[in-house]
Amino acid sequence: MSRARAFVQERSRRRLILLSLVLLTLLLSLLFLFAGRYPKPGFTFSSIWSQGGMAQSILWKVRLPRILLALVAGSMLSASGFTFQMLFSNPLVEPGFLGVSQGSAFGAALMIVIGTSTTVMVQLSATFFGLLALLASYLLAQRFRFGGSLLRLVLSGIAVSAIFSSALGVIKLVAEPTKDLQDITFWMMGGLWNASWKQLFSILWIVLACMLLLFSFRWKLNLLSLEEKTAHSVGLNPKRDRLILLVVATVGTTLTISITGLIGWVGLITPHLARKLFGSDSSFSLPGSMALGSLFLLVCDTLGRTLLPTEIPIGLLTSLFGAIVFIIILSLKHQGGKA
C-alpha cells in the first residue's frame, strides 16, 4: 500500500469515527426528547406526544430547545477550551484561564443585583466583562517584567480572576438573600432549566459563527501551538491569528455561559478525550472535541433533569464527571506522555 494511500485511509478512518460520534449524539438527542418527569419519571414512548396540549408543549417548547442548547453550549465550550489549550500550548487550560469565566460571572451577578436581570442584559453584561477580563489580562501581561510571554499571561490571568472573584464576593454580600443571591448562586452552578427558543436564538447565530470560525482555523491551531517563531516561519501571522482566535473563543464562551451559567470542565476534558480518539492533529481533534462536548453536556443535562425529583444543576454534574474522567485520563497516560 502506498504511503499516500495509507494517509488517505487514516484520514477516512478518523472521519468515520467523527461521523459516528455525531450520529450517536443526534440519536441520543432524539431519545432524550422522550426522557423527563412528565408524564412519569424516565422514558415515555407512547401516543401521548401526539395528543397536543401540555404534552406537545413540553416536547417542543421545553425539551427540544433545552436539548439543542445543550448541544450548542457543549460544542462551543469544548471548541473554546480546545482553542485556549492550543494557543497557550498547555493542555491544562480553559477559558477561565484568562479571567474570562470570573469576569462573566461578575457581569451576570451585577445585572442580577441591579435588578435588570433580563436575558439580554445578563448576556451583554457577562460578555462585556468576560471580554474586559481578557483585555485586562492581555494588557497586564504586557506590563509584567517577569518570565516569558505565556507565563506572563498565566500570571496576569490569575490576578484578573482574583480581582473579579473578590468583586463577585462583594456583590454576593450585598445581594438580596431571598431572590438575587439565589439567582446568582444558581447561575454560578450552571443550568439549562431556563432554556427556551427565545434564549436559544438570542445567542445561536453568533455562537454558530464563532464555532465555524474556530473550525476553519483547525489546521492553523496546530501551528499556533508551536513557538511563535516557528509559526511565523511556516507562513502564519501568529500574533494576529492568536488575537482573532482568543477574541472569538471568548465571545463564544461568554455568550454561552450568559444563558447557561458557569459550566466547568467541559472545555478542559473533551479536548483530552478527543486527542485520545483522533490523535493530536487539530484537523480532527477539534471537531471531535466539539462533538464530544455536545454529547457530554447532553448526557449530563438529561441526568440532571431526570435522576432526582428536583433538578441537579448541570455544573455540578459536569464538575463531578469531568473530574472523574480527568483523573482516569491522567492515570492512563503512559509515562512521559503528553496530551
Add this chain to the structure above:
Amino acid sequence: MNALGIKHVSYTYPSGTQALENISLELEEGSSLAILGSNGAGKSTLLDLILGFKQQGGIQLFGKEIGAYGRKELGRTLALVPQTEHYHFSFTLLDYTLFGRSPYLQAMGNPTSDDADIAYQALEEVGLAAYADRSVTNLSGGEHQLLLLARAIAQQSRMLLLDEPTSALDPANRKKVLSILSSLHKRGKTLVFTTHDANLAYALASHVAMLKQGSLLCFGKKEQVVNTEMLTTLYETPLTVCQMGTETLIY
C-alpha cells in the same frame, strides 16, 4: 542572483540594547553562509531579521525586500530549523513534518495526499520514515533535531535558516546532520546557519560572516576569511587553523 542582500542593517532591542550595528553582506543563491561568533555576538538576532521575525528594513531575499513578501510567500522562500523546540502535544512525526507544508495549503485547507508524500520523503531523507506514526514526545535529542530538519525539508523553500544546527548533538548525529545539510547544499539549496563552532563553519559553509559584539568583523569566502588571525580576534583567545590532509582543523 543574490539570495540574500543585507545593507547597513542595525538593530536595537526595545530595552535600548544595540544588538547589531551596520551589517552589510551579499550572498549568491546556492551558497552556504555560516554566521560565526561567540555567545551574545548577535547571531540569532541577525537570523531573526533574515527570517522576518524581527522587522527591519534593508534586507532583501532573492532580490525582493523582505517586507514586500506575503506570509505564505515568505514561508515558501525560507524555512527555519530552530536550535530546539518544545513539544506540548503528542503529534506524530508525520503530523509534525506536514506542518512544513502549511505555506502551500489553501486559506482554510488541510494537507493532501501529495503533501503527505512530500512529508514522507523528507522523513526518509533524515532517516525517520520508519517512525512516521510515532509520537514526537518519544524522540531522543538527535532524532528531535532530525525531525526539525525534516519539517524544513518538506517546506521545499529556496533557503534554509538553521540556528546552531549541531550544538546539542553527539558525534554520530552531528555527522548525520552535516551529511544531510551538505547534500542539500550540493542540490543548490541556499543555507544560512549560525554557529560558534569554527570547525562546523569551515566544514559546511562556502562563506563565513564573523560577528563580534554586534558588528561584522569580516565576511567572505571561507578560504579568505577563516584564518588564525581573524579567529583569534573573534574569540579573543589564541586559535590555530591547520591543514591535515584534505581536512581543515581549527583548535
